[in-house]
Amino acid sequence: MTREAEAAAPLIDHRDLEPAPHATGNGKSKAYVYALRQEIFLDDSDATVVFVMPNLNHKPAPKSAGLCSCGGGPDESATDLLEEKLMSEDFRKILRRMFMVMGPMPQEDPESDSGMEEDGQPAELSRTQTAKIKAMGQEAEELLGTFEDGMTRREFILKARGIVQQMIEKSGLKIEKFVSIDGDMEFWKVAFESDTQWARALAVKFGYSLPFSKKAYQRLGKNMPMLNGRRMPAHHEFQDHPDLIEDLEPFRTVDLIRLIMQQLLSDFNLEEMQKEGVITKWFPGAKCEGDHSMKSVYHHFWNIMPSPSEYEAIRNYFGEEVGFFFRFYGYFLHALSLLVIPAFCVCLAQSDYLLVITYQQQNYLKMLFGLMVAIWAIHFQRFFEFKANDECHRWGMANNKSQHVHELKLSQVQQRQSSWLEQNIGNAAMLVYTLGFVYAISIVSFHTKDRYSRSIASTATTFVFSFFWGMIAPKVVKLEDHATSTRETNALTKRLAFVKLFLFLFPLCNVAFLSNATRKVCADTYEKAAEMIFDPNAFEHYDPSEIGPNTTVFRNWVDRNLMGQSDGWGTALDIMNVLGMATPLPEGQVCVRGCMPQLCDPISASDRRPSCLTDCYFELQTSLQTLFLSHLACTIAFMVIGMLFVQYKARKEMSEKETRKTTRSLSAMDSSHLQRHDYSFLQFQEKSFDEAPYEYLSWGGSYVEDFLEVVLAFAVLACFGIICPYLAIAGFLIQVIENRVLLFRMIHVTCRPFPTAADGIGGWGMIIEIVVNVALLINGLLIVTQMRTHMDVWGSKCKFVFFACWALSLLFFKMFLQALLPDISPSFIEALDKNTLFLAAQREDRVLPIVLWLALSRLYTRADDPRFFFPYQHQHLYLHMKYIWPAEMHPQTRTVKCPIIFCIVPHGVLPFGIDYATIDHIGGRICRWVAAPILFKMPFIGGYMKKAGVMPANAQNIKETLSKSENVGIVLDGVAGIFQPRSENQEAAWLLQRKGIVKIALQSGAALVPIYGFGHTSLLTALVDPFKLLEKLSIKLDISIVPFLGRWGLPMGPPRRAPVAMALGRPLQCPLMKDPRQEDIDKYHLEMLDSFKHTFDTHKDAFGWGAKSLVMV
Incomplete structure (x- = not known):
């Protein structure tokens, strides 16, 4: 085998081609289809793009809704249309619209009857068009020579299909044809040949980019950079060079689909072919259970939270646009999970189940929860921008247009200046519709007196107006006459999102703010x-x-x-x-x-002035519950109904075609050149395309509609979550179910959409930012108008000042967060630096300028190191924290020269005693801290920890860090240390089973330095259940799930201001052992325990714990 052949062998990745589950006796394979809940035949093993068209050899002829009637009236039958005679000027115009090789279609004179000269040639051709036709003159003349005057439309379509087949096969693609079970439809499966020569040729032709493989980095002696715990390879434009081919990853199925579609769109106008009846539909071929990578999704379908591997599988199957949507949805679920615990605490306080507090204190808790929701919304918006930017570069989408298929023109008119009406018709329609909705809500509020009836009527009005706007918005966008599909989609997104957000939020704002002035x-x-x-x-x-x-x-x-x-x-x-x-x-x-008092009590024991909740407050609660839960329930219901509807239509078609199959056979002409199949998975895809395509206003959903449903839920929760905290819990549970149902629909029901490339979530980022800004204002207004606090006795000016301070403070926090988190993360810069060096080595360029640039960039990123940021700069002042170390660890007299593992106990609810700068100073080098791996999957927390240089706690990470002569820090007793019993005379350290760190120290020749945190356990009080259920669950999940009391006895409150002393013990030097024996591990483990006890006994008197003892458990 030659070098070129060896390089070509792995170019197409066949690992994602699903093998047939089992074969039947007639040589065909069958598989279980979840959407039908039964087995059907497979015929999709090599299909990447599918054409569907009427079988014109079948009798009777199909109903040709897709055929244009050039001269035929609407009452003519399909047979009459197919037998219509075409003249040369007719098929010349048709061919010029369908085949790009004929050159662009000239614009006809609107005042001319035919637009053609007497010789049958176009009336006017530009010089560019004429030159293009001359350059391809021979091929164009051969194409025209196959058509004759007076041929019927049936003959024209069959001949045009023959030319399409020749052109497709000439471009290196293969076509496999067969007819449906009843012979009325014909299927073309378009795919690459088994060798990869043509795929490589098309990749070179379109400048397609692919990522470098891990072997390419290893060949140059480099490690592939990591971003957020996942590989971030460099991308390179494909070139048909053996050395480069060996270094690039193989083509995925989505890459092949994009290359095929780019080739088809460069040769044909598929919309015109559909209009003329040559084809009726086209779609990417799906796999019966998705491709190989999708197994990780549907085999773990009942996982509550999406995982990074799930995002990768979705992106590799559906493309980056759908991948970014599910990335956003998953991040929303992870962020929403952070609100569940504080919402539960607020609900628990309101229920008087454990804590008996006054109504006034309950509302203070709600205010605190409202502040948390506002900060949560700001964090969510900014952190997702941060993550999406990293993901965009990791997926190779930044500034990469090679994977974007050429857009089709939607307008058939000449390029011209849009009229004033076309430019503003969308804005005018939005204004008129929202004003009509305001009027309708006002009428409903006026004519319904009971608050429950008002809530139901208002929610019903919202849903009705939302439904009709969903029907009107696409028509408005069509009237605006956008030139490309991307512009049309962006316009539809803006029209739908802004109006529907107004429809969902205005009824709640009406009850909260306007009812006080109208009742x-x-x-x-x-x-x-x-x-x-x-x-x-x-x-x-x-x-x-x-x-x-x-x-x-x-x-x-x-x-x-x-x-x-x-x-x-x-x-x-x-x-x-x-x-x-x-x-x-x-x-x-x-x-x-105004709103009338419904529930009042004194402000305090000494202040008997009443603080009241009004009927508007309770009506707002009822309206919010009705709207939020009804919206989520309707969203899930429409998904389920759509899936059942597609299943019903497919089963009905199967039964009808099986009946016709027993009484009808194909004609001799039909069976002479086409293979007939039983009802197969590909035919089910065709039915899915008819009933559930991934497009707007279909049972299969669409990118705009699916995204909008999530944004609406986020908007309602962020703006009004302070009123009903338990909606965060209910919303999280329902959103988890909705996410799973949506994923099931996308995999098993919706016809596989084209894998569209994207560099982010597009205009949705701006919409989410607007929602966050509106939420900040609404939360502040709710506090001063609806919440029962001391502000009830304030005047209007005082309330306005509070609202202004609230809004400005959160706005400044948002600006601070934007400054703290730049668009490009330090981890991304580091990965980009490594890829830059890799590409330089790949091109054998000089790397000195790059190294100098890296040195300058490191100076900048070091100044942005979050380990020297708040709160670490100020925790000494708040906690009265001190570090104490022996002479062996003094920075000036340090005797330890090897890497150090700093081991801290006890954990406490939160290990506040860790101070990065002090540990770095004592150890003489940067110390990398480790934490539970699950923390890195959580929004916000994972981002902060990675930015601070914290890494997941596993043996491999610790060993690699020690091998680089860097120190490692670990809270040794971990989650289990939180739940250990302690008393006035005894402290407990869960260390008897912690021998793994000793083994790592022996294998690395590192020193163990014990650190005991005096006062760690007194900062927060963990609320431990008597059955130890939380302890078992926390240890199982490797994350602390425990409520706690902080300062002033506040649930989940700040730590108490208590002294903390971090006492370092003498270093325990471990000899280097490649394979330490268990006896050696036990020996040094006992020495480590003795060192902890010695450290505790040495400093306990100075800390005031003279009567306490340390027990190892």
């Missing part, structure tokens, strides 16, 4: 109005003498909310009365506006 209670006299408003049940915590309809406190509240014609309220109500949205002020009556 009123009127009576003949002031006293009667006060009695109507006063609800004795609302003031059950007061004596009638303290609060009553005639008391001064209550009368003052009534006076502040009186309405009159002179203060402007009467004029506003008169205008709303004309629109049917309100009733005017009755003459001669006293009216009081």
